[in-house]
Amino acid sequence: MSSVRSPKKSPSTPGPADTTPPAGELVDTGFLRTLVGYNTRRAALSIIAVFMDRMAVYDLKVVDFSVLSLVEHNPGITSRQLCATLSVLPPNMVGLIAALERRGLIERRPHPSDGRAMGVHLTPAGVELTAQAAQTAAQLEEDATNRLTAAERKTLIRLLQKVYD
Amino acid sequence: MSSVRSPKKSPSTPGPADTTPPAGELVDTGFLRTLVGYNTRRAALSIIAVFMDRMAVYDLKVVDFSVLSLVEHNPGITSRQLCATLSVLPPNMVGLIAALERRGLIERRPHPSDGRAMGVHLTPAGVELTAQAAQTAAQLEEDATNRLTAAERKTLIRLLQKVYD
C-alpha cells in the first residue's frame, strides 16, 4: 500500500522502440483499485448513471429526488436545512426549489415562527410523484447492485456510513 | 428494503398549524440513508474533499492524479485509453493532458505502431511528483477512512468493485 513500484526504466532517453505500448486494450488499473476513493467514486457514478436513466421519466435529477424525499419526511423544512443536508449552496437551491414549485410538486408557506424563512411542503401532486419515484428508486437500487446479496448490500451501506458520518 | 413507507398523513388539507416544523436543526434523512446510491455518493464526496485538500500542494485534481497513476503503470498509454478508463470524454482530455505536459510532468511521443495515436509517458519530474502524490494518497486514504478497520476497508473495496465491475 505504501510502496510505489519504480518504473521499469527511466524514460529520460526517448529511444525509438523503448516501452511496450499497452497491448490490445488492456490497461493496468491495479494501483487505483487499491484506493477507497477511486472505488467509491466509480461505484457512485455507476449507480447514478442508472438512477438518472430511470428517473428521466419523472424528469427528476438526483438532487431533485433528494429534495422531494426530504420534504416528504420533513414537511415544513426550510431551504437552509435542505442546503445543509444535501451540501448544496443556498444560491444554487433557489432555482432548484423554484423549478419544483413551478411544476406544482411543492409549495412554500411562511414559516410559523421565523419570518425570514419559508417552509417547504409537498403538494398532492408532489406526494403522488414522490411515492412513484421512491418505488422506482428502490427497484433501481436492486438492479444497479444486483451482484450483491441482501446481506452484502446492508454491509456496504453500514461501511459507507462509517466513512462519512 | 423494497417497501416504501406511506406518508403519515396526506398534506392535501393545508391547515394552519398542521405539521411540526423540523425541531431545532434535526432533519430526518432515514429514507435516503437506505439507498446505496445516496450513501455511496456521500462517502465519495467525503473522501474526495480530503483528497482535494491534501493534493492541493501538488496542484493536482482527482483526475490529474488518476492520469499520472495510469501513465506510470501503463507507459505509452494513449489518450483514448485514458478516456475509456476514467470515463472522460476525448475533448475534455485534451486540455488535461496539455496542462500536465506544459508542467513538464508527462510527454507524448508518436505511437510506434499507430500513426494517429500519441503514447503518453512520465518525465523524470513526473515520476518524482507521482511517487510523492501516491504516498500522500495512501496516507490520506487512511485518514479519510479512519473509522474503518483494515479488514473493513478491504471488504468495502471488494463490495464496491462488485457494484461497478
Place this chain on the structure above:
DNA sequence: TATTGTTATACTCTATAACTATA
C-alpha cells in the same frame, strides 16, 4: 450583528458537433 433567502455572476465540469489525419 447574525441569519434567510435572493440576485448576479464567475468558474469548473461535462457534453455535442464537426474537422484532420491515419487505419
Place this chain on the structure above:
DNA sequence: TATAGTTATAGAGTATAACAATA
C-alpha cells in the same frame, strides 16, 4: 468506413460577493 486526436461551443454544476428582510 472507422478511429485518434483536436477545436469550438454549449450546457450543467458549483463557487463567491453582495443585498433586503428579519432575528
